[in-house]
Amino acid sequence: MARDRSLxxxxxxxxxxxxxxxxxxxxxxxxxxxxxxALLPLGVRRLPLGRWDVAGRSLDEVLGxxxxxxxxxxxxxxxxxxxxxxxxxxxxxxxxxxxxxxxMVPVTVRGIAVGCSAHIGRVGYVAAAPCLAPSAATSLVVxxxxxxxxxxxxxxxxxxxxxxxxxxxxxxxxxxxxxxxxHAFLYVSARGVLTDPATGLPRxxxxxxxxxLASLLAASPRLRGLLGPDPASWVRKAAADRAVRExxxxxxxxxxxxxxxxxxxxxxxxxxxx
Numbered sequence: 001m002a003r004d005r006s007l008x009x010x011x012x013x014x015x016x017x018x019x020x021x022x023x024x025x026x027x028x029x030x031x032x033x034x035x036x037x038a039l040l041p042l043g044v045r046r047l048p049l050g051r052w053d054v055a056g057r058s059l060d061e062v063l064g065x066x067x068x069x070x071x072x073x074x075x076x077x078x079x080x081x082x083x084x085x086x087x088x089x090x091x092x093x094x095x096x097x098x099x100x101x102x103x104m105v106p107v108t109v110r111g112i113a114v115g116c117s118a119h120i121g122r123v124g125y126v127a128a129a130p131c132l133a134p135s136a137a138t139s140l141v142v143x144x145x146x147x148x149x150x151x152x153x154x155x156x157x158x159x160x161x162x163x164x165x166x167x168x169x170x171x172x173x174x175x176x177x178x179x180x181x182x183h184a185f186l187y188v189s190a191r192g193v194l195t196d197p198a199t200g201l202p203r204x205x206x207x208x209x210x211x212x213l214a215s216l217l218a219a220s221p222r223l224r225g226l227l228g229p230d231p232a233s234w235v236r237k238a239a240a241d242r243a244v245r246e247x248x249x250x251x252x253x254x255x256x257x258x259x260x261x262x263x264x265x266x267x268x269x270x271x272x273x274x
Contacts, residue, residue, distance in 0.1 A: 005038045007087055008151070012039060015091045016082045016125065020235040022124040023209040025176065026084030027106075027141050031176055033059065034102045035066065035084045036094065036137035042103065045174045049103065049144070052177075059103060068101045074144035076184040078166065078173070080114045081128030083187075084141035096152050103144040107181065110137050111171040116205040116212065118258035119160050120245040124235030126212055128205040129161070129189035142173070142184055150185075161187040192260040194252060202259060205225070220252050 007013040016023040028034075031042035033054055040062075043053030043197035048073035060070040082088040090100040113133035121127050145153060154163060166173070166184050171183040194203045197219055205212075213231035217224050226248055227234040238245050252258050 005040055007037055007039060007090070010039055012085070013037075013087050014085075015087045016085060017088060017091055017123050020123045020125040020239065021210050021231060024082040024128055024206055025088050027079075027084035028086055028104045031066075031105045032086070032103075033062065034089060034100055036100045039086050042105065046076055046177050046179075048179075049105070049175070055126050060102065063101065066099075066101055068099060069091055069146040071144055074103070074146050075150050076142045076181055077150065077153070077163075078109060078112075078130075078184050078186045079141045079143060079155050080112070080130045080187075083143065089143065089153075092156050093152055097153050098148055102149065105142050105144075105175060107142045107176075107184075108137055108174045109171060112140070112186075113134060113138055113202070114140075114204065114206040116204040117160065117189035117191055118252045119191040119249040120190070120193050121160070121240050122239070122245070124238035124245075126194070126216070127160075129193050130186055131193045131202040133202075142175075142181070157187050162190055164188050164240050191249065191252075192258040195257050195259045197255075197257065203257075204219055207257055220251060220255055222255070223248060226251065240262060 012026050014022045014025060016025040028039065031044055031052065033040040042059060045052050048071070051058045054062045061150055063070050077083070086104060089102055091101040111132065111134055113136040114128050115131035117127050117129035118135045157163070163185050166186050168180055169183040173184055175181065185263055195201060196203045210231040213234045216232070217234065218227050226244060227237050238248060
């Protein structure tokens with residue numbers, strides 16, 4: 001009997017946009033093809049991605065049978081937050097009537113680590129953002145989006161993020177087959193990244209949202225007064241009121257926690273490419 005590959009059966013169906021404290025959600029566990037509410041495994045081959053295996057057929061063949069663009073007409077996009085979650089990607093696309101058929105592959109990216117964007121998002125969470133880390137080798141999910149999908153994801157990221165181009169000759173991006181990407185897009189926070197008050201270094205992101213929010217509340221009486229007393233109240237108050245989100249974002253800057261990194265687009269050239 002064929003295994004149920006639905007997101008629900010795989011335990012991957014929680015949508016951070018609907019359950020903010022679940023952010024960033026569960027990423028794809030390995031190379032996969034998202035087909036709306038299901039996730040099919042991709043068999044890695046030492047061949048171009050379009051010839052990787054999906055149940056005995058090539059990925060491009062399966063995409064064609066589904067009436068979707070082949071890999072060569074798609075754009076690789078690196079996710080550092082919830083865009084690595086198939087449930088979140090499916091939610092973002094299907095609510096706009098766009099087919100959520102997306103190859104999603106964990107890729108090792110050198111020179112980038114996961115931090116926290118210095119803003120409070122629409123649904124109340126503090127989202128992840130990339131930060132420069134020359135010695136880092138980070139496993140991040142790359143999604144191959146067709147033009148309509150890319151426009152839709154752009155709309156969910158603006159105005160707090162900007163999409164920039166990473167060049168493979170500046171930052172190595174290695175797939176499970178050992179092949180290196182020559183380029184990929186990345187969403188960079190327009191607000192900078194949060195620092196750890198104890199060190200002044202970028203605060204690590206991508207972990208428990210509840211833990212992050214509790215830590216921020218403990219560090220700032222102003223945030224406690226605005227969003228406290230706990231993470232549940234934070235996301236409830238922030239999601240309900242744009243003015244509260246904007247006030248909280250200003251507190252990040254006024255506390256001195258918002259770091260705009262020299263060399264990280266859009267703040268400087270840095271050799272990443274725009």
